Amino acid sequence: MQIDLNCDMGEIPQQISDGTQESLMASLTSVNIACGGHAGDEETMKATIEQALRWKLTIGAHPGYADRANFGRIEVDLALIQIEVMVCDQVQALAQIAQSLGASIVHVKPHGALYNQAVNDPALARAIANGVGRFSKDLVLVGLAGSPMLDTFRAAGFSVAAEAFADRRYEPDGTLRSRRHEDALIRDPEKAAEQALRIVQKRSVSTSDGSSVPVSAQTICIHGDTPGAAKIAEAVARTLRDAGVELRPLAH
Numbered sequence: 001m002q003i004d005l006n007c008d009m010g011e012i013p014q015q016i017s018d019g020t021q022e023s024l025m026a027s028l029t030s031v032n033i034a035c036g037g038h039a040g041d042e043e044t045m046k047a048t049i050e051q052a053l054r055w056k057l058t059i060g061a062h063p064g065y066a067d068r069a070n071f072g073r074i075e076v077d078l079a080l081i082q083i084e085v086m087v088c089d090q091v092q093a094l095a096q097i098a099q100s101l102g103a104s105i106v107h108v109k110p111h112g113a114l115y116n117q118a119v120n121d122p123a124l125a126r127a128i129a130n131g132v133g134r135f136s137k138d139l140v141l142v143g144l145a146g147s148p149m150l151d152t153f154r155a156a157g158f159s160v161a162a163e164a165f166a167d168r169r170y171e172p173d174g175t176l177r178s179r180r181h182e183d184a185l186i187r188d189p190e191k192a193a194e195q196a197l198r199i200v201q202k203r204s205v206s207t208s209d210g211s212s213v214p215v216s217a218q219t220i221c222i223h224g225d226t227p228g229a230a231k232i233a234e235a236v237a238r239t240l241r242d243a244g245v246e247l248r249p250l251a252h
Helices: 013-017 020-025 042-054 080-100 112-118 122-135 148-155 189-201 229-242
Strands: 002-009 030-034 058-062 140-144 159-165 204-206 212-214 219-223
Touching (some): 002 020, 020 042, 030 042, 058 080, 112 140, 122 148, 189 204, 189 229
Parallel strands (some): 030 058, 159 219
């Protein structure tokens, strides 16, 4: 068995400068870097790529709505062509900085509200794919495991990676529990590790009502802004390795 462990990064400048962000990287195999929309700028992108290169992590773009006040986690009413251009611009911005450092991006994972809206909105998912396609189709598109967005990405000609979450709770329909709920995040490192192991071994997760929903994933996410994220990542990685799971990054 093998799995990729990814984390959303380059979002909080203080975590980049104080070592918090890099402390996560020892447990990961890939990173999704904010590229100027919901967070991030040229300086944070460059610093995060440099850190990822030191840890030999696969680099991906993490485009989101340019709504920094809400961290890209509130739905924004944009025309589909605007989404397409926005995604392309952000992916290209990160790719150019990566190239200047002798690196390249391998995957693209939408952020926050953009991601969650696209889960069940084929037109929006197609706009995201079209935006990435303006830059390159030789990239992996990451989306929620079991969701229609992956079918849309495939239909647009992309390789895809189905994603599950170690530090988020699920609803019975397989979607993520809204952050409006107090229990949306799993903050206990051991519980997050248990969920990650269940995702890999049993291909399922328990839900908010105590039931179970099937989840077949190639990559598992740990959010960098979750309280205690470094300890969560460490527990997840250790538990998976102890169970004989190979941690392996996404590839083209």
